[in-house]
Amino acid sequence: MSESFDVVVIGGGPSGSCAASMAAKAGLSVVLLERDKFPREHVGESLLPASMPILRELGVEAEIAAAGFPVKYGATMVWGSGSEPWTWRFSETNQEYTSAYQVNRPEFDTIILNRARALGVDVREETQVIEVIFQDDRAVGVSCRKRLEDHSFIESGMVIDCSGQSSLISRSKNLRQWDDSFQNLAIYGYFENAVSLPKPNENNIFIESFSEGWIWNIPLKGNIASVGIVLDSKKASKELQSRDVEDYFQANLSYAKESRRMLQSAKLLKPPKIVKDWSYTSTQIAGLSWVLAGDAACFIDPLFSSGVHMALMSGVLASAYAVTALSDPDMEIATAKVYEEMIRREYSLFRELAQLFYQTNRSIDSYFWEARKILDRDGTSTGREAFIKAVSGQSVRGYERAVLEKGELPQSFRYALESQQNQRHSRQRELGMYFSNWDNLVPYLHEDTYVARKPVLSAGRFEWGLVLHSPERQEGTDCSSFVALLLDLIDGEATMRLISERLRDKVDSPNKIVIDEYLKKTVEILYVEGAISRLRLVK
Numbered sequence: 001m002s003e004s005f006d007v008v009v010i011g012g013g014p015s016g017s018c019a020a021s022m023a024a025k026a027g028l029s030v031v032l033l034e035r036d037k038f039p040r041e042h043v044g045e046s047l048l049p050a051s052m053p054i055l056r057e058l059g060v061e062a063e064i065a066a067a068g069f070p071v072k073y074g075a076t077m078v079w080g081s082g083s084e085p086w087t088w089r090f091s092e093t094n095q096e097y098t099s100a101y102q103v104n105r106p107e108f109d110t111i112i113l114n115r116a117r118a119l120g121v122d123v124r125e126e127t128q129v130i131e132v133i134f135q136d137d138r139a140v141g142v143s144c145r146k147r148l149e150d151h152s153f154i155e156s157g158m159v160i161d162c163s164g165q166s167s168l169i170s171r172s173k174n175l176r177q178w179d180d181s182f183q184n185l186a187i188y189g190y191f192e193n194a195v196s197l198p199k200p201n202e203n204n205i206f207i208e209s210f211s212e213g214w215i216w217n218i219p220l221k222g223n224i225a226s227v228g229i230v231l232d233s234k235k236a237s238k239e240l241q242s243r244d245v246e247d248y249f250q251a252n253l254s255y256a257k258e259s260r261r262m263l264q265s266a267k268l269l270k271p272p273k274i275v276k277d278w279s280y281t282s283t284q285i286a287g288l289s290w291v292l293a294g295d296a297a298c299f300i301d302p303l304f305s306s307g308v309h310m311a312l313m314s315g316v317l318a319s320a321y322a323v324t325a326l327s328d329p330d331m332e333i334a335t336a337k338v339y340e341e342m343i344r345r346e347y348s349l350f351r352e353l354a355q356l357f358y359q360t361n362r363s364i365d366s367y368f369w370e371a372r373k374i375l376d377r378d379g380t381s382t383g384r385e386a387f388i389k390a391v392s393g394q395s396v397r398g399y400e401r402a403v404l405e406k407g408e409l410p411q412s413f414r415y416a417l418e419s420q421q422n423q424r425h426s427r428q429r430e431l432g433m434y435f436s437n438w439d440n441l442v443p444y445l446h447e448d449t450y451v452a453r454k455p456v457l458s459a460g461r462f463e464w465g466l467v468l469h470s471p472e473r474q475e476g477t478d479c480s481s482f483v484a485l486l487l488d489l490i491d492g493e494a495t496m497r498l499i500s501e502r503l504r505d506k507v508d509s510p511n512k513i514v515i516d517e518y519l520k521k522t523v524e525i526l527y528v529e530g531a532i533s534r535l536r537l538v539k
């Protein structure tokens, strides 16, 4: 007889443990199947502050703080036109979460997996999922086996695939889409006794570009450093056919001045490992009773240490998708679409940042850097415009502007950013001049501005809500019913006085002063962002 759970989670990395924990917290029965025995080795040690609220939500914040992982405040880089290291700190743009950690992944991942267990998840290690079973297009469960025992079948209402780069569903359905922009390869290993960066940057991730690519050096606890080199995939694969991997690794490390100095008396603890072809997304990320999270969904070049953050974030969202689809099947298809949009947006932001950053390295003329500089020379990347808008309006993750400015952002990007900001400032000033004639202004909506009813994230699940789409926020942002009412009343004829009167008839609080205050504030935001395209003064 087969077993049955609300949710089967495949994989116990950060995305799997997080998704399983959140689903269990929401009251679902959850089984997590993990192929390996934890603690297991994994690359990807440098975290981002954006993950800190998620770790708090999972209830592991204190345990992680007590584990003695070095606290990371930013990065030190050799990149751009000079050869001297320069530093940026998260606190330059984000006052709330100013730090993250450099974690030993075996230990970090075990802490979160154990947390899932403590929250009631049935965690089964050394249990490999063989395949996800579909009936028509709907996932109905998985077949798995523990060690070499017979296959068993587990029935489920939702399968969350967190199998990392194995991407079980994506591979079986042929959904993987390689990203041509980052055809890189990494060789990495762990060193003892590496020289640290000078204080106060000793816990920063150190990134050094050199002729063949770039190097990361992440200080871990116990005087260990995770060190890796990122090279051109084709060239390095060819060279490695006739070279010993360790020799090749050490030779490349010695080409970079700072890394050579930091590693001169350090000892490589184990033979280095190789990872290649890692930048991809999936043509579909969620479907009927299945969803991909973490590396199983997509993976972007590790230049900005975004992997664990993407894994945790998508774990939270995938659980919310499961909770919603299981409790309200009518919302399933719409929620799957919103989930995909959210993951793709986050992926594109990091992709854009990495791509821009690759283009900024002007000091070195070599195959690796030339190839990456011409990737997107004409700025036609699909995400570029959205990224510029996001970065000019507010800080997306809190550090993009600091990084790009210090890394000598490309000229075309600088112009686009400046023009975006100038537009906002001039609209802000214009509005100030209109205020004295407020009652007689007629607002016009931009043709791309509308409000849609869609699933929006709210406390562990999705609920129906209102989403404002505008030229600045094509992906949409949650909005109140007040904004929806207001947009309905903007018809190119009604003045602010008339709109205010009509609003008073429609909203619960008929208090004129409050409504006028809301109206002014909302119109101001919509006008500065271009959602209201123009204002006309009538007598």
Ligand SMILES: Cc1cc2nc3c(=O)[nH]c(=O)nc-3n(C[C@H](O)[C@H](O)[C@H](O)COP(=O)(O)OP(=O)(O)OC[C@H]3O[C@@H](n4cnc5c(N)ncnc54)[C@H](O)[C@@H]3O)c2cc1C
Pocket (backbone or CB within 6 Å): 010, 011, 012, 013, 014, 015, 016, 033, 034, 035, 036, 040, 042, 043, 044, 045, 046, 047, 048, 127, 128, 129, 130, 162, 163, 164, 165, 166, 168, 186, 188, 228, 275, 278, 293, 294, 295, 296, 299, 302, 305, 306, 307, 308, 309, 311
């Ligand atoms: C070179 C390199 C450097 C990186 N550096 C960083 C960094 O500095 N910072 C950062 O944040 N990220 C980094 N990353 C990315 C980071 O490692 C990943 O994004 C992150 O581990 C993804 O978490 P996950 O839970 O999705 O997958 P994983 O952590 O890979 O976990 C997947 C789990 O699924 C299990 N599994 C697989 N198949 C099955 C199956 N069939 N049945 C059951 N279990 C299965 C695996 O055993 C594994 O435990 C780096 C990646 C690379 C390649």
